[in-house]
Amino acid sequence: MNKRLTKISKYLTFILRHEPHSIGMKLDDEGYLNVEDLVKNANASGKSITSEQVKQVVADHEQNLFTLSDEGTRIRVS
Template sequence: MNKRLTKISKYLTFILRHEPGSIGLKLDADRYLNVDELVGRANATGKTITRDQVAEVVAGHEPPLFELTADGSRIRAV
């Protein structure tokens, strides 16, 4: 994983495990966030993240740190 994806991975870990409220989001009952909302809020706070980068980070971890729903619309930490 390149440096940029590593930074995104650390950011996702912070948001999904610790502080979703720091970008104005709240985990749902199953501890998921909507990927589009996550990307939009992250970018609004000065980060530069795309949906494709989120998918790369999810796919790039073994063992998995994150999980996307089957349709790719929601993400959570595992």
């Protein structure tokens, strides 16, 4: 994983595990966040990420830390 994706991975871990409210979000009952809303809120908070980068982080992460929902629209920490 390149440096940019590593930074995004760390940011996603922080948001999904500890501070979803820091970008105005709340995990659903299954622990997921909507990917598009996550990207929109992260960008509004000063981060520059895309949904493609989020999905690349999920695909490339060696420890399978993240899970996408079956339809690929939500993300959570495994």
